[in-house]
Amino acid sequence: MSKIITVGREFGSGGRELGRRLAENLGFAYYDQEIITEIANRTELSEQYVQSIIERKPVISFPIHIGRSFYPMPNPSILQGQNLYQEQCRILRELSKETDCVIVGRCADHILRERKPFRIFAYAEMQSKIERCRKKGQEHEPMTDKEIRQHILEVDGHRAKYYNFYTVQKWGDRKNYDLCINTTRVDIKETASFLADFLKRVI
């Protein structure tokens, strides 16, 4: 039975980086929400694509514009709402069936609950999230703290709404996770390294 780690996160908390580094440290495959959404959007090719990903273990970590090059055909159909969610469920189950992996986002903690994933949630104080966003967005037009804060609240609002709707649980509620980590005062790289050593023992 493969091992699964899921990472939920507040926007700007560094949770995605934590997930990616965890995968690297553990030698696990890495799937983030964009990859999974993209696969689900391209339903006709998904099985083949999923298969190609499963065969590319141990670490698969690529931005979605590279993923796109796998598909010369135009996107055949965009599945909306519940259909898209169902497709994502199917894909998550396939991706994780035989490959140890870290999955960021997409309600994976809930969808794969019968597989007993180790469920992480990353969060941070607002000022820390603003600073992280500012650092990451340096190539874009500068935004004020107020604008960044507004954007963070909007993204997390959508995430909470999506998660709460499909899981009938509360997004970010510690009861739904095995470990909740506040990244405000810690270094993500160092945290990922320690956490990977811990997870090697407990999962």
Next chain:
Amino acid sequence: MSKIITVGREFGSGGRELGRRLAENLGFAYYDQEIITEIANRTELSEQYVQSIIERKPVISFPIHIGRSFYPMPNPSILQGQNLYQEQCRILRELSKETDCVIVGRCADHILRERKPFRIFAYAEMQSKIERCRKKGQEHEPMTDKEIRQHILEVDGHRAKYYNFYTVQKWGDRKNYDLCINTTRVDIKETASFLADFLKRVI
């Protein structure tokens, strides 16, 4: 400046054991809520007592009945409510002023917030808490799962009420902590060991 780790916990989650083991692993002093309440109840002697504790570093971990032997005098007065809380605040500040320590309970995360403690919260699924309580209470008259569950809910209800009243924060809300750990599926001893190594780096 001394280092402070605070541990909040659900009853039956093993948070107290986690705190004690963390202190042992780190070579920090250990204070739990009973010790602090007892000191606060014995106000007339507290400064002397506090001083004696400060001088006994690095690891101080003893049950309260041993603490009692320090006081041949009868308890002079029992301070109630807010007075007791104020006394506890003063004692917590003194205890942590010069000694690296782990403090379990007593709103220490909030009272000492200006000292930037590393704030841990331990929790677990109900069945896991029931089993832990049953194991610990083997010398007592056996209780049904329903009775243990009721007891857990009552204790945690009191803790939440106390914490929420004095801190104007929500007990167990991840936002108030640096790390929330679900002890359902992990070994406390092993977790304490990893966590101690992590904390040596980040605090």
